[in-house]
Amino acid sequence: MSSLFEVRAPSEESEGTRSQVLRWLKALGERVAANEPLVELETDKVTVEIPAPASGVLQQILKGAGEEVAAGDLLGHIELDEASAVEPIAHAPQRVPAGADTPTQGTLPRGARDQLSPAVRRLMSEHGLNLNEVQGSGQAGRITADDVLKAAQARQSKAAAVPAAGGAPDALPLRRVPHSHMRKRIAEHMVQSLLHTAPHVTSVFEADMSAVNAHRRKNYANFEERGAALTLSAYFVAAAADAIRAVPEANSRWSDDALEIYETINIGVAAAIEGGGLIVPVLRAVESRDLFDIARGLNVLVARARARELTPADLRGGTFTLSNHGTSGSLLAAPIVINQPQSAILGIGKLEKRAAVIEEAGVERIVVRSKCYVTLTIDHRVLDGQDANRFLQAYVARLESWPL
Secondary structure, three states: OEEEEEEEOOOOOOOOOOOEEEEEOOOOOOEEOOOOEEEEEEOOOEEEEEEOOOOEEEEEEOOOOOOEOOOOOEEEEEEEEOOOOOOOOOOOOEEEEOOOOOOOOOOOOHHHHHOOOHHHHHHHHHHOOOHHHOOOOOHHHOOOHHHHHHHHHHHHHHHHOOOOOOOOHHHOOOOOOOOOHHHHHHHHHHHHHHHHHOOEEEEEEEEEOHHHHHHHHHHHHHHHHOOOOOOHHHHHHHHHHHHHHHOHHHOEEEOOOOEEEOOOOOEEEEEEOOOOOEEOOEEOOHHHOOHHHHHHHHHHHHHHHHOOOOOHHHHOOOOEEEEOHHHHOOOOOOOOOOOOOOOEEEEEOOOEEEEEEEEEOOEEEEEEEEEEEEEEEEEOOOOOHHHHHHHHHHHHHHHHOOOO
């Protein structure tokens, strides 16, 4: 006697977020143990690893790689025998940023595959290698970073040994790096937002961060004692909430018959992830948070992102986005493509010391100030240039007048 046990997609679903089967980790007819990784689903921003709900044999696959999946969809069946005990899964599926692709499975033993470090996974993805092309030299056949680099070098040497036919561009030596699923989705969203949805316009202001720096120096230790690291991002998010209060239309979405202005302020903070790609975890109800609560909330999101514990729920519901691109050295980025269906995105450039002319008691003098460029890219259907300027005026005024 045997029976079938259903394998289903998670019941939670992100609004406006597509999901599809990325890959099955077991083949039809292959035995699987309860809680063993069975299938990977990909949303726009994260990969969700679904464990087997029971032990048995994978008897049926109803959704193949690349097929669209809705919340709760039936993905396949596991065939149980009389001796199989169905144990409820006590933990949530493991979720990792979609940019950190798992290398293609090969003939490496399952245990060695599971021991791939994030650095090794990233290197294999960057060089377009799968497990069949890399010989592991570590303990129990574990693949090391050196193994990946050696395999990549061997492939390049082999390619270089093939003479190019003529001088045509197609014949020149090159290295192909396959697009990750996350990179493909980002490309689709950027093209759709910029070229097919919203006319983008960007305004640029400069902000003096002297008052913020003074406040941060005075309060950093106290925040740490209370359990939150006081980062500059906390000030940027808090000031954005004040600017949205001055220009509520920046916290809205366009529809054909009306402008829908959100009553709550949920700010997504764009963050680059290891291996390439971008995720935007959302800090909710910023309008009701003080600086300490904002700092603590951001700390939690950053920690979960680094631990690869973000879920689709952490990435949905944003009403406004902030991109602190200055953390990687950028002075100015324009336009930063709007995260649809939002109406605006705020950009923060690199903080650096600059010469500034100030006037005191009728006398002008040159001083050194910590400054950065701030930009607001708007959907011109929703906001005009004067609205963007009013937003940035309120934003800069908040940063420059931060009380001690």
